[in-house]
Amino acid sequence: MNVHEKYGLRPVINAAGTMTYLGSSRVSARVTEAMNAVLPAFVEMRELQRAASRAISAATGAEAGCVTASAAAGIAVAVAACMTGTDLNRLERLPDTSGLRNEVVIQKGHSVSFGAGLAQTIRLTGAACIEAGAATACAGYQLRGAIGPNTAALVYVVSHHAVQTGMVGLRECCEIAAEYGVPVIVDAASEYDLTGFLAAGAQLAVYSGHKFLGGPTSGIIAGDLPLVRACYMQEKGIGRCMKVGKESVVGVIEALAQWRDRDAAGIKADEDARIDFALAALNRLDGLAADRVADPTGNPITRLGVTVDEDRCGLSAFDLCHALAAGTPSIQLRTHETGHGRFQLDPCQLRDGEIERVCERIADLLRHPVRPELATRNGGDLSYLSLLRWPD
Numbered sequence: 001m002n003v004h005e006k007y008g009l010r011p012v013i014n015a016a017g018t019m020t021y022l023g024s025s026r027v028s029a030r031v032t033e034a035m036n037a038v039l040p041a042f043v044e045m046r047e048l049q050r051a052a053s054r055a056i057s058a059a060t061g062a063e064a065g066c067v068t069a070s071a072a073a074g075i076a077v078a079v080a081a082c083m084t085g086t087d088l089n090r091l092e093r094l095p096d097t098s099g100l101r102n103e104v105v106i107q108k109g110h111s112v113s114f115g116a117g118l119a120q121t122i123r124l125t126g127a128a129c130i131e132a133g134a135a136t137a138c139a140g141y142q143l144r145g146a147i148g149p150n151t152a153a154l155v156y157v158v159s160h161h162a163v164q165t166g167m168v169g170l171r172e173c174c175e176i177a178a179e180y181g182v183p184v185i186v187d188a189a190s191e192y193d194l195t196g197f198l199a200a201g202a203q204l205a206v207y208s209g210h211k212f213l214g215g216p217t218s219g220i221i222a223g224d225l226p227l228v229r230a231c232y233m234q235e236k237g238i239g240r241c242m243k244v245g246k247e248s249v250v251g252v253i254e255a256l257a258q259w260r261d262r263d264a265a266g267i268k269a270d271e272d273a274r275i276d277f278a279l280a281a282l283n284r285l286d287g288l289a290a291d292r293v294a295d296p297t298g299n300p301i302t303r304l305g306v307t308v309d310e311d312r313c314g315l316s317a318f319d320l321c322h323a324l325a326a327g328t329p330s331i332q333l334r335t336h337e338t339g340h341g342r343f344q345l346d347p348c349q350l351r352d353g354e355i356e357r358v359c360e361r362i363a364d365l366l367r368h369p370v371r372p373e374l375a376t377r378n379g380g381d382l383s384y385l386s387l388l389r390w391p392d
């Protein structure tokens with residue numbers, strides 16, 4: 001019996017990408033075997049995290065690193081570390097930040113939601129989140145104006161979620177922050193580039209272990225040794241609520257080795273072939289117009305963007321995504337543009353034969369359009385409505 005049958009779950013065809021709500025990524029046998037080997041054993045967690053620090057340094061070029069429960073946990077812990085340093089008394093007082101530098105500056109266009117709000121993740125530590133500039137425009141003078149005597153850190157977000165134009169770039173942010181002696185934390189949760197953000201001058205970079213890296217649910221902090229040490233120390237304080245287990249630390253070490261050894265060109269060629277297939281198949285359907293879309297932050301992924309002509313299809317882009325997700329198997333597409341009449345297909349997590357099934361199901365649906373049961377046009381509202389019904 002497979003896992004879906006055992007627990008009564010619908011199988012999923014994932015054309016959405018590395019999404020936390022779908023279980024992030026497929027963890028390989030190489031990684032699960034390493035995790036299985038440590039689960040029945042005792043280890044000194046500090047020794048294991050020291051081994052992780054070496055593996056993270058090797059992958060990122062950083063002085064040190066540690067593994068956290070998730071990238072979100074990594075961001076919270078990194079912010080806490082910038083406020084407390086390695087002073088255990090300060091650390092134990094959080095989220096009471098009296099007497100500490102307790103403000104975190106972020107460009108307004110970087111105040112994203114990755115399923116939860118980044119500003120809330122920062123505020124969880126007791127820090128105040130100071131947003132600089134406007135949603136679509138932030139300049140150096142506005143960043144300087146937002147930095148003051150209480151600034152503990154600047155958080156910089158590299159993500160398709162962030163506004164991609166009108167912001168101050170990372171290098172300049174690091175230069176400005178350095179003028180004030182303020183460390184820069186980069187949220188690079190979903191980025192392939194493991195070295196560039198630190199090389200650009202950031203003190204800490206935070207990655208998700210369970211997105212592209214294909215590890216277990218986990219986060220990675222890489223950066224300057226005194227700050228990473230202060231990050232790891234947060235396990236004596238607020239970090240305890242975000243504790244990471246031995247299996248995840250081992251999983252991250254193995255996932256980093258696997259990432260180093262992967263056949264990047266071969267993987268990219270397979271992904272591009274899937275996108276080429278879908279481009280031709282979907283452009284043949286009346287009412288759909290498909291085109292290739294480069295990743296906005298420069299990850300080496302080409303996705304397919306599909307515009308839905310609602311009048312000709314009898315369905316909106318949102319209806320189409322929702323109907324495919326509601327079927328069996330559940331077909332998951334990228335839905336963040338459905339409010340603008342588009343959806344995207346992501347090739348990264350698809351297996352052989354799946355893109356063909358996705359295109360067939362889209363063609364079937366357009367032949368017999370069914371509008372979904374929950375009437376809403378917005379994914380956030382839909383998610384909220386279904387949570388209100390959960391566990392039904």
Ligand SMILES: *Cc1c(COP(=O)(O)O)cnc(C)c1O
Pocket residue numbers: 020070071072073114157158159161187188189190207208209210218219
């Ligand atoms: C996914 C994501 C996160 C959260 O990562 P987790 O490891 O799931 O906590 C944070 N920031 C960005 C930009 C993300 O894409």
